[in-house]
Amino acid sequence: xxxxxxxxVPPPTAEELRARVPGWGADLDHADRPAWPKERxxxxxxxxxxxxxxxxxxxxxxxxxxxxxxxxxVFGTAQPLHGLSGAIRRFAYDRFSEGRAxxxxxLVAGDxxxxxxxxxxSLVTLRPxxxxxxxxxxxxxxxxxxxSRRGRxxxxxxxxxxxxxAGPWLLAGGVAWMLxxxxxxx
Numbered sequence: 001x002x003x004x005x006x007x008x009v010p011p012p013t014a015e016e017l018r019a020r021v022p023g024w025g026a027d028l029d030h031a032d033r034p035a036w037p038k039e040r041x042x043x044x045x046x047x048x049x050x051x052x053x054x055x056x057x058x059x060x061x062x063x064x065x066x067x068x069x070x071x072x073x074v075f076g077t078a079q080p081l082h083g084l085s086g087a088i089r090r091f092a093y094d095r096f097s098e099g100r101a102x103x104x105x106x107l108v109a110g111d112x113x114x115x116x117x118x119x120x121x122s123l124v125t126l127r128p129x130x131x132x133x134x135x136x137x138x139x140x141x142x143x144x145x146x147x148s149r150r151g152r153x154x155x156x157x158x159x160x161x162x163x164x165x166a167g168p169w170l171l172a173g174g175v176a177w178m179l180x181x182x183x184x185x186x
Contacts, residue, residue: 063093085114119168135165 017024027033053073063081064071081089092106122129132138140148149158 063090065093065098066095067097067099083114083117085110085117088113116168119172123172131165131169137165 012020014025055073056075061080062071062075080086088106088110092103092110096103096106098104119129149155152158
């Protein structure tokens with residue numbers, strides 16, 4: 001049993017495993033492992049010309065967990081934080097440890113704010129998002145809709161899928177309709 005001081009059943013030996021499981025231990029011989037020379041720790045043979053890599057610049061404004069003393073030497077810059085979602089994410093990194101649920105819930109909230117902003121921005125363009133085609137709802141009718149749902153782990157929340165996908169659009173449509181009705185009454 002895991003997490004107990006005494007182990008009632010000793011783990012099987014290598015010979016027992018080799019006899020019971022076909023192919024067990026096939027990679028134990030270094031001659032059968034093509035990557036084995038790369039797995040050796042030999043700092044002088046690595047070919048690296050540095051002890052610590054050159055740090056990427058600019059470093060200010062990047063989020064860093066409070067557990068770490070410094071930012072990693074190399075980091076991604078493709079999606080810099082911006083707007084309200086960026087402020088939420090920065091708050092999560094500045095205030096909470098990665099081991100806290102609040103850190104991750106704030107990151108999820110930042111993602112939701114970002115996606116809502118993207119949906120709202122698409123509504124004011126000439127080609128807004130089409131939730132019917134982008135979610136694959138139409139393919140559900142043609143590609144074995146019942147058989148593909150059977151035996152899945154997420155069967156409990158399948159009822160919520162239409163609410164999660166269509167809910168924000170229906171809410172936005174309702175708000176737009178109420179605003180239009182109010183404007184027309186004036």
